[in-house]
Amino acid sequence: MLAQxxxxxxxxxxxxxxxxxxxxxxxxxxxxxxxxxxxxxxxNVLERELGEIALQLLIVGLAITPLLRFAKINLVxxxxxxxxxxxxxxxxxxxxxxxLDVGIVSQIWTDIVKxxxxxxxxxxxxxxxxxxLTSNNLSVRKLGPKWRTLHKGTYIAAILxxxxxxxxxxxxxxxxxxxxxxxxxxxxxxxPMFKKxxxxxxxx
Numbered sequence: 477m478l479a480q481x482x483x484x485x486x487x488x489x490x491x492x493x494x495x496x497x498x499x500x501x502x503x504x505x506x507x508x509x510x511x512x513x514x515x516x517x518x519x520n521v522l523e524r525e526l527g528e529i530a531l532q533l534l535i536v537g538l539a540i541t542p543l544l545r546f547a548k549i550n551l552v553x554x555x556x557x558x559x560x561x562x563x564x565x566x567x568x569x570x571x572x573x574x575x576l577d578v579g580i581v582s583q584i585w586t587d588i589v590k591x592x593x594x595x596x597x598x599x600x601x602x603x604x605x606x607x608x609l610t611s612n613n614l615s616v617r618k619l620g621p622k623w624r625t626l627h628k629g630t631y632i633a634a635i636l637x638x639x640x641x642x643x644x645x646x647x648x649x650x651x652x653x654x655x656x657x658x659x660x661x662x663x664x665x666x667x668p669m670f671k672k673x674x675x676x677x678x679x680x
Contacts, residue, residue: 479548486551494557501529502568523572524644527597530565531641531655533558534634538662545665556611559630563608566601566637593643600636603629631666634659 505525508514514521537558543549578584587594607627609615616623638656645652 477548483548483550486554491553491557494554494561498533498558498561499564502526502565519572519576523569523577526565526572527569527637527641527644530562530569531634531637533562533565534630534637535655535658535662537562537630538634538659542662542665559627560608560611563604566604570597570601593640596636596643597640600633600640603633603636607633631663634663 502525505514505522509518509522512518537555540551540555540558543551574584578587588598589595607629610619610623610626619626635656638652638659641655642652
């Protein structure tokens with residue numbers, strides 16, 4: 477079976493490799509910004525690219541459970557690293573906005589309050605912050621069952637990220653809507669009705 481072959485192959489791949497591979501797109505984009513490869517508005521492009529990669533990684537993290545449940549592809553050991561890298565990209569996205577785009581401390585709070593898309597994005601960041609800080613074995617042991625409950629905040633953060641992307645887009649654009657549909661679809665697979673359906677299929 478294809479799932480078995482994929483699982484056998486991924487067993488040989490260490491999770492720490494994620495921390496080496498996933499920063500490459502962001503670093504390359506930053507390099508392009510420094511060398512004039514991002515066009516006339518490099519800050520805006522860099523900000524957008526980092527945010528989009530962050531959203532893509534959140535979606536990949538959400539996909540791991542449905543892949544295991546419905547396709548029997550086990551990528552669970554990579555989930556924590558993917559989640560941490562998603563937060564790193566969110567943080568990079570935020571820092572580019574704070575330091576390179578706005579740059580004026582007094583203007584930051586004004587933008588957060590007056591611009592809804594920034595308010596939504598900041599809410600997503602606030603939710604992800606404690607998840608990133610507790611993405612370690614010590615926190616898992618100390619929090620126990622509460623750790624899983626806390627990390628379900630990823631669902632809300634992903635939705636907020638999708639909304640943030642839609643609100644940022646000028647005019648009608650299909651791409652942000654596709655992201656949101658995918659996010660909602662992956663979250664829907666966690667509903668009780670899908671769990672029961674999957675159990676019946678396994679029994680059959």
